[in-house]
Amino acid sequence: xxxxxxxxxxxxxxxxxxxxxxxxxxxxxxxxxxxxxxxxxxxxxxxxxxxxxxxxxxxxxxxxxxxxxxxxxxxxxxxxxxxxxxxxxxxxxxxxxxxxxxxxxxxxxxxxxxxxxxxxxxxxxxxxxxxxxxxxxxxxxxxxxxxxxxxxxxxxxxxxxxxxxxxxxxxxxxxxxxxxxxxxxxxxxxxxxxxxxxxxxxxxxxxxxxxxxxxxxxxxxxxxxxxxxxxxxxxxxxxxxxxxxxxxxxxxxxxxxxxxxxxxxxxxxxxxxxxxxxxxxxxxxxxxxxxxxxxxxxxxx
Amino acid sequence: xxxxxxxxxxxxxxxxxxxxxxxxxxxxxxxxxxxxxxxxxxxxxxxxxxxxxxxxxxxxxxxxxxxxxxxxxxxxxxxxxxxxxxxxxxxxxxxxxxxxxxxxxxxxxxxxxxxxxxxxxxxxxxxxxxxxxxxxxxxxxxxxxxxxxxxxxxxxxxxxxxxxxxxxxxxxxxxxxxxxxxxxxxxxxxxxxxxxxxxxxxxxxxxxxxxxxxxxxxxxxxxxxxxxxxxxxxxxxxxxxxxxxxxxxxxxxxxxxxxxxxxxxxxxxxxxxxxxxxxxxxxxxxxxxxxxxxxxxxxxx
Numbered sequence: 001x002x003x004x005x006x007x008x009x010x011x012x013x014x015x016x017x018x019x020x021x022x023x024x025x026x027x028x029x030x031x032x033x034x035x036x037x038x039x040x041x042x043x044x045x046x047x048x049x050x051x052x053x054x055x056x057x058x059x060x061x062x063x064x065x066x067x068x069x070x071x072x073x074x075x076x077x078x079x080x081x082x083x084x085x086x087x088x089x090x091x092x093x094x095x096x097x098x099x100x101x102x103x104x105x106x107x108x109x110x111x112x113x114x115x116x117x118x119x120x121x122x123x124x125x126x127x128x129x130x131x132x133x134x135x136x137x138x139x140x141x142x143x144x145x146x147x148x149x150x151x152x153x154x155x156x157x158x159x160x161x162x163x164x165x166x167x168x169x170x171x172x173x174x175x176x177x178x179x180x181x182x183x184x185x186x187x188x189x190x191x192x193x194x195x196x197x198x199x200x201x202x203x204x205x206x207x208x209x210x211x212x213x214x215x216x217x218x219x220x221x222x223x224x225x226x227x228x229x230x231x232x233x234x235x236x237x238x239x240x241x242x243x244x245x246x247x248x249x250x251x252x253x254x255x256x257x258x259x260x261x262x263x264x265x266x267x268x269x270x271x272x273x274x275x276x277x278x279x280x281x282x283x284x285x286x287x288x289x290x291x292x293x294x295x296x297x298x299x300x301x
Numbered sequence: 302x303x304x305x306x307x308x309x310x311x312x313x314x315x316x317x318x319x320x321x322x323x324x325x326x327x328x329x330x331x332x333x334x335x336x337x338x339x340x341x342x343x344x345x346x347x348x349x350x351x352x353x354x355x356x357x358x359x360x361x362x363x364x365x366x367x368x369x370x371x372x373x374x375x376x377x378x379x380x381x382x383x384x385x386x387x388x389x390x391x392x393x394x395x396x397x398x399x400x401x402x403x404x405x406x407x408x409x410x411x412x413x414x415x416x417x418x419x420x421x422x423x424x425x426x427x428x429x430x431x432x433x434x435x436x437x438x439x440x441x442x443x444x445x446x447x448x449x450x451x452x453x454x455x456x457x458x459x460x461x462x463x464x465x466x467x468x469x470x471x472x473x474x475x476x477x478x479x480x481x482x483x484x485x486x487x488x489x490x491x492x493x494x495x496x497x498x499x500x501x502x503x504x505x506x507x508x509x510x511x512x513x514x515x516x517x518x519x520x521x522x523x524x525x526x527x528x529x530x531x532x533x534x535x536x537x538x539x540x541x542x543x544x545x546x547x548x549x550x551x552x553x554x555x556x557x558x559x560x561x562x563x564x565x566x567x568x569x570x571x572x573x574x575x576x577x578x579x580x581x582x583x584x585x586x587x588x589x590x591x592x593x594x595x596x597x598x599x600x601x602x
Binding site for chain 2: 288
C-alpha cells in the first residue's frame with residue numbers, strides 16, 4: 001500500500017483524510033493549524049513538521065488548501081513539497097485553483113521527477129465525509145490509473161477529463177452551475193413565500209421533478225430552517241467565482257449570470273456573512289425584496 | 302372504477318391519457334385536433350364531440366391544454382365542461398395557468414355542484430409517458446383523496462400544497478427553478494467549450510456532484526448532440542414565464558433572474574425557434590458569445 005501524505009485539513013480535507021485512514025492507508029499529515037490534526041492522529045495518522053517532511057515520507061502527496069497562492073506555498077515554498085519530494089512520487093492537488101498556475105506547478109514537479117494531477121472535487125462537506133465526492137482529474141493516463149484506488153476512497157465518480165489543468169477547468173464549470181442553481185432556488189423560494197403557499201410543501205412538490213437539483217434537495221431545507229452552517233462558505237464560493245471570471249476573461253467567453261451572482265455574494269461578504277454557507281445567497285435577494293423566506297420553524301436571522 | 306374524461310392531447314396529455322387507458326380506466330376523449338386521438342381510440346378510448354359531451358359521461362374530467370384562455374374555453378365556453386358536468390363530478394385541471402383565473406373557474410363549477418382541483422405537472426414528456434410526473438395539487442382534502450388513484454397512474458409524487466390555486470403557484474415556482482437551472486447549464490457548457498476541454502467528459506464529471514440537476518442530466522446530452530426536440534417547447538416555456546412575471550408583479554416579489562431569462566427566450570421566439578425545446582436557450586448565449594457548444598457528433602444548427 002502506498003504511503004499517503006495529506007496537506008490541508010479544512011472543511012473538505014478533514015473528511016477526506018479520515019476516509020483514507022479508515023481505508024487503511026498509512027497517512028502522514030500537515031496542516032497550517034496543527035490542532036486540526038489531533039483526532040486524526042488519535043486514529044493512527046502521523047504528524048510531520050512541514051509539507052517538505054510530508055513529501056519526504058510519502059509516495060502520493062495530496063494537497064487540498066484554499067487558493068492558488070496556498071497551493072504555491074505548500075508545494076513551491078521554502079519548506080514545500082517540491083524540496084522533499086522523491087523521484088517517482090505523485091502529487092495530487094485537490095484544491096480549486098487557477099488552471100494556468102496548475103500547469104506551472106506541474107512543470108516544477110516534473111523537474112524533480114515527480115508527477116502531478118489536478119483533481120478538484122465537488123459534493124460538499126457531506127460528500128467529503130461519506131466518500132461520495134465527484135472528482136475531476138487532469139493529468140496523464142498512467143498517473144490517473146495510479147491515483148485511482150486512493151481517489152476511490154474519497155469519491156464516487158472519478159472522471160479523467162484531460163491533461164494538467166483540465167480538472168480545474170471542469171471544476172470551475174461545476175461552480176458556474178452550482179451558483180446558478182442556487183440563485184434559481186432562492187428566487188423561487190421568495191416567490192412561493194410571497195404568494196402565500198406553504199413553502200416547505202412547495203419545496204417538497206418540486207424537488208422530484210424537472211426542477212430537481214442537488215442544490216434544491218440539500219440546501220433548500222437549510223434555507224427553510226434558516227440554517228446557515230456551511231457545506232461550502234461564501235468566502236470560498238467567491239474565491240472560486242473569481243477564478244471563473246478570470247479564466248472566462250482569459251479564454252474570451254461571456255458569463256453574465258455568474259458575474260451577476262458574484263456581485264450578489266459580494267454584498268453578503270461586506271455584511272460580514274463570509275463564513276456562512278453559499279445558500280445564504282437568499283439573503284441578498286431578501287434584502288432586495290424586503291421580506292424573508294419563512295420555513296416551518298420560522299426563526300429569523 | 303370512475304369514468305374519466307380527458308381533454309387535451311398535446312405533448313403532455315398524450316402520454317398521460319395513455320397511462321390512464323393502460324391502467325384500465327374507461328376514458329372518454331376530446332381534443333381540438335381530432336386526429337391526435339386516433340391511436341388512443343384504437344387502444345379502447347371513446348371519442349366525444351365536445352368538452353360538454355365528455356363531461357356528461359364522466360365522473361372525473363381532466364383538462365390539460367395550453368393557456369388560461371384555453372382552459373376557460375374548454376370549461377366555461379359554449380360547449381364547455383360546465384354545461385355538461387353532473388353534480389358530484391370532479392374537474393382536475395392539469396394545465397399551467399393563472400392562479401387567480403383558477404379560483405374563478407372553481408367558483409363557476411361549484412355553482413353546478415362540481416368540485417375542482419388545480420393539478421399542474423412537472424417532469425417533461427418523458428415523465429408523462431412513464432408516469433413519473435410530479436403533480437402539485439390545490440383544492441380540498443376530500444377532493445384530493447378522491448383524485449389520488451387517478452393521479453397516481455400519471456405521477457410519482459403527488460403533493461397537496463393548499464387550496465384552489467396553490468397548485469398553480471407551486472408550478473410557477475417550479476418553472477423559476479427549471480429555467481434558472483437551464484441558464485446555469487448553458488453558461489457552463491459554453492465556458493467548458495471555450496476552455497478547450499472535452500465537453501462531454503466535463504458534463505459527465507459534474508452531473509453527479511453538487512452541480513447535479515434534472516436539467517443537466519436530461520437536457521445536457523441533448524445540447525451536446527444539438528438535438529432540439531422538445532420535452533417542453535420554448536413557446537410553452539415563455540407562456541409559463543409570462544404567468545410567473547404576472548403573478549410576481551401581482552404579489553410584489555422581484556424575480557430578476559426569471560425576467561432576464563424570459564427576455565433571452567424572447568430572442569429565440571423572434572428567430573422562429575419557438576417549437577424547439579427549452580434547452581435551446583443555449584442558442585441565445587451562443588449568439589452573444591459568437592461560438593457554439595460542440596458535442597461529440599458536432600453537427601451544427
